[in-house]
Amino acid sequence: MKIPFNKPFTIGAELENIAAAVRDGQLAGDGRFTRQCHRWLEQNLGAKRALLTHSCTAALEMAAILCDLKPGDEVIMPSFTFVSTANAFALRGATPVFVDIRPDTLNLDERLAARAVTPRTRAIVPVHYAGVACEMDAILALARQHGLLVVEDAAQGILAEYKGRKLGAIGHLGCLSFHETKNVISGEGGALLVNDEKLAARAEIIREKGTNRAQFFRGEVDKYSWVDIGSSYLPSELVGAFLWAQLEQARAINARRMGHCAAYRKGLEPLARSGAIALPQPEPAGVAGNGHMFYVLLPDLATRTRLIAHLKARGIHSVFHYVPLHSSPAGRRFGRAAGPMTVTDGVSDRLLRLPLYYGLTEAEAAGVVAAIAEFFGGTPA
Secondary structure, eight states: OOBOSOOOOOOSSHHHHHHHHHHHTOOSSOSHHHHHHHHHHHHHHOOSEEEEESOHHHHHHHHHHHTTOOTTOEEEEESSSOHHHHHHHHTTTOEEEEEOBOTTTOSBOHHHHHHHOOTTEEEEOOBOGGGOOOOHHHHHHHHHHHTOEEEEEOTTOTTOEETTEETTSSSSEEEEEOOTTSSSOOSSOEEEEEOSGGGHHHHHHHHBTTBOHHHHHTTSSSSOOBOSOOOBOOOOHHHHHHHHHHHHTHHHHHHHHHHHHHHHHHHHHHHHHHTSOBOOOOOOTTEEOOOOOOEEEOSSHHHHHHHHHHHHHTTBOOBOOOOOGGGSHHHHHHOEESSOOHHHHHHHHHEEEOOOOTTOOHHHHHHHHHHHHHHTTSSOO
16 A cells, blocks of 8 residues: 555564563563653653553453452443454453444543443543544543442543543543554554552552562562462563653654644545535534544445445555444343443444554645545545
């Protein structure tokens, strides 16, 4: 493809940091680069405790363990999300309860979430789609009313904000992704943000295979042993070394991506005014995004399919997004829908994501806009 959907990148001292980690002689994790990443996340996001993991999936699995779920418990979440959101809780025996999304932000509809609460509900998992915040005040109020935990799936939300607070650091727990398709990357990688101090000590143990190994290394116990369930959720120190260089430039990365989004919006506005496409709606008051994604909504599935083929023929890779979990084989087996999924089903058929990555040039973004305009009868790209 001339213009891929995504292209991993380096921006600073990634390779030098990796070499330094090798020279340090500690590659298995929790070395100096990992500790620097922890401090950065805590200081810049406002989390009480940050723990790097080998993926956002791992962070979600840790969060599910911390929720202390039992078979038969229920966890409210959107259906329009990646499978890891549901898998983490299904693995604990809990039932994902799928709720429809709002048409403006494509986030969990907080009003429908309130109707989905039952005596079995134990947690709510808001997913901040495209780095745009869910309505967290209403979700937190609902959680307080029913004594529920809030686990933010902020995989796409690094440095995005809700009323001055960073995504992932608002609920009891937050989960971030540093997968190569995200803003700040380490190839694979993630982080668990622990915002409830009562959960911090156990989170550390779960991450260390259920042992109190970290306490031992701090001299708090004279030996370490198996004290809880857990698994190996630590990333390699090489991941931390790469990630540290990216975190140092995180705001610059987001700013560049937001510039790409602005260019797409400006270029596609005439098509939106004509009714040929719909663009993402402006962010709600108090919400600040991070330029994670730019998408368009087409009139129907057939139009989207033709547009994908049209762009591919011109060397442009565009992609749709989630197949709704409530309609998937595993979603029907392990979860249930709390009501109609009208918005979710419609958006899933119509949404198309455009190429967006740090190295995208102005000319490439303009080429994508021109190719879309050509499809709808404009000047050939």
